[in-house]
Amino acid sequence: MIGNDLVDLTLAKTESNWRRKGYLNKIFTIAEQEIILSAAKPDEMVWTFWSMKEAAYKIHNRKTGVRNFAPTKLACWVEFAGNNITGFVRIDEVIYFTETSIFSDYIHTIAGCCFEQLPEIKTSIYEWPNNEFDYKKLGAGCVSHHGRFLALVY
């Protein structure tokens, strides 16, 4: 099972004000908040953690059938390597491995149940809805849509 999540950074800027009082506390662990607040680009860090949580949750939700909104229970660890961030997300006692790519317009995270799975994941990103087509036919392993972008992973 694989997961993915894309954040359109332009839309995120207008749609969410993470600086709002109480916002960070409801979504991020204390450790994540410290990394966000000391980051050179805090916006990118917010959406990196968010997309990691979402990508991992999409696998966990399918695996367990549990549906809830408990973002602080999805704890992220990250390792920086240029524009790519590898890491993992712990949900209860389960670990999901992630890789996040940061671009000027969007942030995209892929997630898998083991680290070896990540290099095998193929990603297709489309401008949306400019190139609208029936993506369901493609049988992607996970779909993420936000703002101007659609991301499919196989």
Add this chain to the structure above:
Amino acid sequence: MTNEEIINKLKPIIVTYAPASESLDNLNENSDFIKDLNINSANLVDIVLDVEEEFGITIDNESMEKMLTVKASIDVISAKLQAK
């Protein structure tokens, strides 16, 4: 506060974050924020924060976990109001 009073105060908060749709026009207790109303999951937190302000309550993370539908939100709000 009755469920009807709660839903009347809740509606304008939801409308702020939900794109226009038929489901939004037919908003009811069974509406699911993400599946039916197409609300971005990052905005669920905004709904929770707005609810805290509007109703003068604090919603702990455990209660927030359940707030994926209008019905579940009414239950959480009503319990918090009673505990006040």
